[in-house]
Amino acid sequence: MKKRVLIVLTALFALLNACAEEPAVGTSEDTIFVYRILRPEYQVNGELLRPEKIPLNGTGDPVSQAASALADSPKSDRLQSPMPEGVIIIKTEHKENFVTVYMNSAYLEADAIDRSVLDSCIVLTMxxxxxxxYVSICVGNDVIADRLTTDDILLSNTITSPKKAKVRLYFPKKGENILCSEYRPITxxxxxxxxxxxLDALLEGPENAALRSAFPDGTIVLSVYTQDGICTVSLSGIFPDDATKSKDDGMLAAYSIVNSLASLADVQSVQILIDGTHVRSLWGFDISRPLVKNESIIGSSVAE
Amino acid sequence: MNVLTGVRTFSHSVQFKFAITFLVLIAGLMVMLNTYPTIVSRDLVFNTKQASLQSQASVMSSALSAPDELTSDTVLEVMELLDLRSLTRVIVTDKSARILYDTARLDPSVGRYAMFSEVRRALKREIVCYSVYDGIAFMTCEAMPIRNNGSTVGAVYLYEFDSAQAELISNIQKNLRNITLILSVAAIILMFIFSRALTARITALAKATRIVSEGDYDHQIEISGNDELSELGREFNSLTQRLKNTEEMRRRFVSDASHELKTPLASIRLLSDSILNSENMDTETMRDFVTDIGNEAERLQRTTEKLLSLSKMDSGIGSVHEKVDMRRVAEKTLHLLVPLAKEYHVTISTELQRGCFINGSEDLVYRIIFNLAENAIKYNMPGGLVKILLFSESQHVVLVVEDTGIGIPDEDIPHIFSRFYRVDKARSRDAGGSGLGLSIVYDAVRLHSGEISVEKREGGGSRFIVRFPACSDISGDRHSES
Incomplete structure (x- = not known):
């Protein structure tokens, strides 16, 4: 009899627990990732920065909440604050997808590496x-670091062996006309x-839910080869005159290929062909000539 | 659980225990063989790798400390002079961890911030060096600060992925595993054969014990070799032989005893029957017959008394613990034998030393002397001599009884102490002997931890020599006090 009661109680407790955990899962809109420094004893395999998941207060401005969360001390004992002594965030400005963070003058006196670590934590958190x-760091009216994105930060050694590495793939961000990178291991x-x-990984589509694929389903790569720094890619299963696509779609699709392939040391520019022939434009965007990497349309993405 | 006698489950057998012991030993050795060399060679590779990367990093770091300012261009200029082919990735950063130079072919990251713990620690003036081995490759990492005029201006980060050395080690490991496998199989087979052979011999011994315990005293074990088990086998065989002899003696004793008791009983019955059956027997004859019946009954009584005292000695009753003055007992005993000596026309001569004490029972000592002297008188020639000597010799008290009689034939000497053994059967019975006298002497001497021996006397006759351990004064006093 006692046993049965115990089982019921245990089940009830488990159910309650499950209910309690539900809201914490939430969506990325309700939570942010606040990056901090791992304490030296926990730094394994080069990992230096680690996020802590913080729920957002629905009413307040998320950017200022992120700034105060950065100033707070971490909840986990494995982490320590990236703020050098005396450095504080004075204020934050938020315009569309652009955040400016104003630091006090103590920031300028801090070690270069401590500043870089703090910058990285701010960028990744924001x-x-x-x-x-985009995030800019300012002290007074001086812009110390301009238009930083998550793409500017390399969190670990991505090369495992000469044959195996993690590379950045660029995908359009949902609802914006920018490209964001996602790491993918390739062999x-x-x-x-x-x-x-x-290209195979690119056409498979993104893993990050905030990103979308630039190409319609059924797009395949006929051939790809690099000669004299120009990488020639021939695609198939794609209609360059598709009326449902805009010029921006064309630009994002083209640069998702160009920026991703330009990650390779040998590739300076990329020539895109459709079904093996030169075409003037992809959905209205000019691809007749080889394209070079476009840094200006790269935005930020944080892996969840 | 109904387990037949002698049938054991394998898990309880000696073979199983041997097997388990050996297996544990072999397993331990094999684990050692498989881990130790790998660990040692891995550590060796770690050390070599770290030393090599460290020296390369030092070269880079000092080469890069020369330019006044670290920029992508100045770094490139320096790095082009160095041989970096063995390294998987080389990164050079400025003091803010911004990457100035990167050898990665896949996704080189010049211009980005290297937020690795190694780089940060190098920029904090630390030298970082570690190796990881995952069974497929050695991954070694080295980070070192670049110093210029005492201040840290940047860092070099070296990463090496080496699968060749790892392959070498994994090949060694594979070979060791194969060797281990072969050795283990060989060892297990050999172990089974040896333990089988060993336990087969033990089983044979156990089987032989069972056969003997069932009564077959002729069973002997075949013995080969010269180890402990062979020794055990030999002991077993001699034990069986002794058992056989004892059993034979016991049988003969029972049969002799019943025979000894039967003869006087038969005589008594015959005589009494004769009295009853003859209707007009004269008083004289009847008196003779009744006297004979009396004699026979007396003989019967003597025999049973002797048997009783033998069995008493067998069971250790009347054990010995008093200080006995041998001289006094001998004198008393011989005094009693004077009439018998006269009857047989034998002279008794004595040489009895003073101060011969032993630890024992006066009664038994009396019997020893009496029986030996009685035999010496009875089996002597008329006009013969019985010589009795008593003296102490180092730690012993020695009693010698000599006669000038007919002597004992050589073939009888080994048996004279056996119960009911008679040398001259007719004469013995005439002399009223039961064949137990010497047995009693023998047992009594043994009970005193003494020794008895018999030898031929020069010029005819026999000499019995009894040797007792002498009584030490201290223990003697204590016994006499108690």
């Missing part, structure tokens, strides 16, 4: 807020070049 892509061998692996 960009974990939905629709924030190259004699049959599959790095270019081929990158």
């Amino acid at each position: 960009c974990s807020i939905k629709n924030i892509d 190259i061998d004699n049959d599959n070049s790095a270019e081929r692996r990158i």
Whole structure:
């Protein structure tokens, strides 16, 4: 009899727990990732910065909430604050997808590396807020770091071996005309070049829910090869005159390929062909000539 | 659980225990063989790798400390002079961890911030160096600050992925595993054979014990070799032989005893029947017959008394713990035998030393002397001599009884102490002997921890020599006090 009561109680407790945990899962709109420094004893395999998930207060401004969360001490004992002594965030300004963070003058006296670590934590934290892509750091009227994105920060050594690495793939961000990167491990061998692996992964689509695929389903790569720094990609299953697509879609699709392939040291520019022939435009965007990497349309994304 | 006698489950057998012991030993050795060399060679590679990366990092760091300002261009200029082919990735950063130079072919990250713990620690003036081995490759990481005029201006980060050394180690490991496998199989087979052979011999011994315990005293074990088990086998065989002898003696004793008791009983019955059956027997004859019946009954009584005292000695009753003055007992005993000596026309001569004490029972000592002297008188020639000597010799008291009689034939000497053994059967019975006298002597001497021996006397006759351990004064006093 006692046993049965115990089982019922346990089940009830489990149910209550499950209910209690439900809201915490939430969406990225309700939470932000606040980045901090891992204490040296927990730094394994080069990991230096680690996020802490903080729920947002629905009524307040998420950017100022992120700024105060950064100033707070971390909840986990494994983490320590990235703020050097005496440095404080005076205020934040928020315009569309652009955040400016104003620091006090103590910031200028801090070590260069401590400043970089703090900058990185600020950028990663701010960009974990939905629709924030760029962060500038200012002291007074001086802009110390301009238009930083998460793409400017390399969190770990992405190269495992000469044949195996994590590379950045660029996908359009949902609801915006910018590209954001996502890391994807690729392995190259004699049959599959790095270019081929990158394009295959690109056409598979993004894993990050905030990003979307630039190409319609059924798009395939006919061939890809690099010569004299120009990588020639021939796509198929795509209609360059598709009326449902805009010029911006064309630009994002083209640069998602160009920026991703330009991650390779050998690739300076990319020539896109459709079904093996040169076309004037992809959905109205000019692809007749080789394109070089476009840094200006790169925004921020934070892995969830 | 109904387990038949002698049938054991395998898990309880000696073979199983041997097997388990050996297996544990072999397993331990194999684990050692498989881990130790790998660990040692891995650590060796770690050390070499770290030393090599450290020296390369030092070269880079000092080369890069030369330019006044670290920029992508100045770094590139320096790095082009160095051989970096063995390294998987080399990163050079400025003091803010911004990457100035990156050898990665996949996604080189010049212009980005290297937020690795190694880089940060290097920029904090630390030298970082570690190796990881995941079974497929050695991954070694080295980070070192670049100093210029005492201040840290940047950092170099070196990463090496080496699968060749790892392959070498994994090949060694594979070979070791194969060797281990072969050795283990060989060891297990050998162990089974050896333990089987060993336990087969033990089983044979157990089987032989069972056979003997069932009464087959002729069973012997075949013995080969010269180890402990062979020794055990030999002991077993000699034990069986002794058991056989004892059993034979016991059988003969029972049969002899019943025979000894039967003869006087038969005589008594015959005589009494004769009295009853003859109707007009004269008083004289009847008196003779009744006297004979009396004699026979007396003989019967003597025999049973002797048997009783033998069995008493067998069961250790009347054990010995008093100080006995041998001289006094001998004198008393011989005094009693004077009439018998006269009857047989034998002279008794004595040489009895003073101060011969032993620890024992006066009664038994009396019997020893009496029986030996009685035999010496009875089996002597008329006009013969019985010589009795008593003296102490180092730690012993020695009693010698000599006669000038007919002597004991050689073939009888080994048996004279056996119960009911008679050398000259007719003469013995005439002399009123029961064949138990010497047995009693023998047992009594043994009970005193003494020794008895018999030898031929020069010029005919026999000499019995009894040797008792002498009584030490201290223990003697204590016994006499108690």
